[in-house]
Amino acid sequence: MGLYTAAGTRIAKAAFPASAAPITDPEVVVTADVYGTRHSDEGSYYTGDTNDRAPEGDIKTLAFRAGQVVRQSQIDRMYSPAVIASISPATGPVAGGTVVTITGKYLDGVSDVKFNGASGTALKIVSPTKLTVTAPAGTAGARDVVLVDDAGNVTKTGGFTYS
Structure with missing residues (x-):
């Protein structure tokens, strides 16, 4: 079988008109x-x-x-990103130590919970819809809570308030 241009010229294998495509979905x-x-x-x-x-x-x-x-x-597509529905309690002392329960969806891929950038301790995945973690020490005010998830990080802006 031969391959030809629209004008009828045979295309040699080495001259096939193609260029490398960016590999966005390998x-x-x-x-x-x-x-x-x-x-x-x-x-x-x-x-x-x-x-x-x-x-x-x-x-x-x-x-x-x-x-x-x-x-x-x-x-x-098999890994849905975590969804935060609630954080309870949503407040705790600046000394840390508050056991926080986070509910939502797809929480079974969470490997870390960060409070204003500091990792919580004693993370326990209870189910795909619930996890518990102990808040680290922090500074007073509303702080972001970030779930480090294998499908991508998820942030609840101002999700925990240190008092």
Whole structure:
């Protein structure tokens, strides 16, 4: 098979009219089987018989097989950024030590919680919708709370007030 220009001139392989495209969404090779989970709503198939209920908990399914080639954007879409719904209590002493509960969505990817740039301690991911952390010492006033998340940092401006 030959390739030709619109004018009918044959195009040699070395002269193919193309240039390097910027790689904004590279392909990657998955190196191990990766599974995703989704929550099974208990009772969603309930028909009236107490023995006929859908399974409780999470259902694990194969998302990517080892050796599969995928675009980075496909992987990125699997990680939703954290969402802060509430911070409680939203105030504490400048000495720190307040155990703070943060609720929201997609909190299971949070690896650090910063109060005005200083990391909290004793971070515990309770569930994808709840975490607890102990506030560090700070200076008086409303301070930003930043969730360091594997899908990107999320900030609640003035989310915690030191008094």
